[in-house]
Amino acid sequence: MTNMTDRKNAAISRGVGMTTQIYADRAENAEIWDKEGNRYIDFAAGIAVVNTGHRHPRVIQAVKDQLDRFTHTCHQVVPYENYVALAERLNAALPGDFPKKTAFYTTGAEAVENAIKIARHYTGRPGVVAFAGGFHGRTFMGMSLTGKVQPYKAGFGPMMNDVWHLPFPNDLHGVSAEDALAALDRLFKADIDPARVAAIIVEPVQGEGGFYEVPAGFMQRLRAVCDQHKILLIADEVQTGFARTGKLFAMEHHGVAADLTTMAKGLGGGLPISAVTGRAEVMDSPNPGGLGGTYAGNPLAVAAAHAVLDVIEDEQLCDRATRLGQRLKQRLAGIASEVPEITDIRGPGFMNAVEFNVAGSDKPNPEMTNRIREEALKRNLILLTCGVYGNVIRFLAPLTIQDEVFDEALDKLEDSIRAARA
Numbered sequence: 001m002t003n004m005t006d007r008k009n010a011a012i013s014r015g016v017g018m019t020t021q022i023y024a025d026r027a028e029n030a031e032i033w034d035k036e037g038n039r040y041i042d043f044a045a046g047i048a049v050v051n052t053g054h055r056h057p058r059v060i061q062a063v064k065d066q067l068d069r070f071t072h073t074c075h076q077v078v079p080y081e082n083y084v085a086l087a088e089r090l091n092a093a094l095p096g097d098f099p100k101k102t103a104f105y106t107t108g109a110e111a112v113e114n115a116i117k118i119a120r121h122y123t124g125r126p127g128v129v130a131f132a133g134g135f136h137g138r139t140f141m142g143m144s145l146t147g148k149v150q151p152y153k154a155g156f157g158p159m160m161n162d163v164w165h166l167p168f169p170n171d172l173h174g175v176s177a178e179d180a181l182a183a184l185d186r187l188f189k190a191d192i193d194p195a196r197v198a199a200i201i202v203e204p205v206q207g208e209g210g211f212y213e214v215p216a217g218f219m220q221r222l223r224a225v226c227d228q229h230k231i232l233l234i235a236d237e238v239q240t241g242f243a244r245t246g247k248l249f250a251m252e253h254h255g256v257a258a259d260l261t262t263m264a265k266g267l268g269g270g271l272p273i274s275a276v277t278g279r280a281e282v283m284d285s286p287n288p289g290g291l292g293g294t295y296a297g298n299p300l301a302v303a304a305a306h307a308v309l310d311v312i313e314d315e316q317l318c319d320r321a322t323r324l325g326q327r328l329k330q331r332l333a334g335i336a337s338e339v340p341e342i343t344d345i346r347g348p349g350f351m352n353a354v355e356f357n358v359a360g361s362d363k364p365n366p367e368m369t370n371r372i373r374e375e376a377l378k379r380n381l382i383l384l385t386c387g388v389y390g391n392v393i394r395f396l397a398p399l400t401i402q403d404e405v406f407d408e409a410l411d412k413l414e415d416s417i418r419a420a421r422a
């Protein structure tokens with residue numbers, strides 16, 4: 001019998017990269033079992049999706065109840081109350097003391113696409129400004145906005161017109177908030193009239209780009225530039241949303257509101273759903289039929305999302321994210337003196353990362369980072385890397401992880417870091 005890796009290689013496009021060759025059989029909270037019965041601790045959570053854990057009983061129950069009623073009508077044809085109620089909840093939950101409206105989609109990239117469509121329609125302007133190192137999806141606008149060429153853009157061009165990239169403010173890599181704002185100023189002088197810019201899109205914490213948080217005060221300054229030129233500010237909260245950073249939305253750390261927010265991943269607790277929420281007059285700009293999609297706001301995913309929001313509130317997952325993050329960062333700080341390759345330990349709430357350089361230099365160390373990931377996998381701990389240089393390990397375990405499983409994972413992590421140096 002051919003093994004699964006051979007079958008996968010024969011059947012699946014090489015372009016669909018895979019981090020592990022663990023074929024999932026079942027999963028529960030922060031644990032996954034493969035077909036051979038091996039148990040893994042999941043510090044990836046399906047890339048920040050199951051913040052509420054695999055198969056949270058309340059999410060499962062909500063989906064089962066919905067399965068017994070109807071699975072699909074298309075909200076644009078025969079609407080359902082749950083869709084409206086979820087929009088009401090998101091409108092109330094997003095930062096910003098102004099009337100808001102929502103539209104649902106299925107993936108993060110689709111939410112981003114639609115946020116740009118809405119922004120262009122409302123402003124009547126074409127330009128969009130994004131950040132180097134940012135990630136916004138694999139569709140045409142998503143990849144055009146994404147600030148990383150390999151593997152996301154190379155060979156797929158031409159990219160969309162009128163997309164401009166700024167350096168992301170990141171003191172660790174020598175780009176200050178002033179540098180980024182000066183680059184924006186230069187962009188407006190050299191390349192595009194700000195009166196032609198519809199939106200600036202930013203991740204409050206860059207996800208795929210390396211878990212770098214927008215520095216304190218920067219978002220407010222970006223907001224001021226947007227206000228000055230009547231540009232819309234779009235917060236891409238696809239990865240940061242739903243309690244991951246210790247708040248329901250990462251923008252709550254920054255004291256200003258975006259005009260539009262994109263969400264996905266954690267919202268559905270494992271079912272595919274995404275959303276754009278924003279200023280009511282902006283969201284209402286496109287004509288009826290201009291927004292939507294056959295599966296957009298699927299009833300099963302909408303039911304799951306209601307349960308996710310209930311669980312986050314009832315189990316106080318924002319506070320739990322902060323506590324888990326503190327424990328993880330303390331543990332890493334505890335070994336940092338013995339591991340000179342560790343150059344930074346960071347991240348709000350439980351959106352944490354550790355970055356590795358070659359010891360005593362500022363040269364990124366993707367080799368060691370990858371070895372740590374492999375050593376962890378040998379110890380049945382699933383880790384993800386990220387960053388433009390591939391030298392960052394990001395931690396995305398479910399926020400519902402049991403204390404004993406979390407402690408076990410921290411032991412495995414420490415052993416893996418030590419083993420990768422040996």
Ligand SMILES: Cc1ncc(COP(=O)(O)O)c(C=O)c1O
Nearest residue numbers: 107108109135136137207238239
């Ligand atoms: C910030 C951000 N935006 C957009 C996306 C794209 O989401 P999806 O993969 O669901 O299309 C991602 C996915 O990782 C993301 O992290």
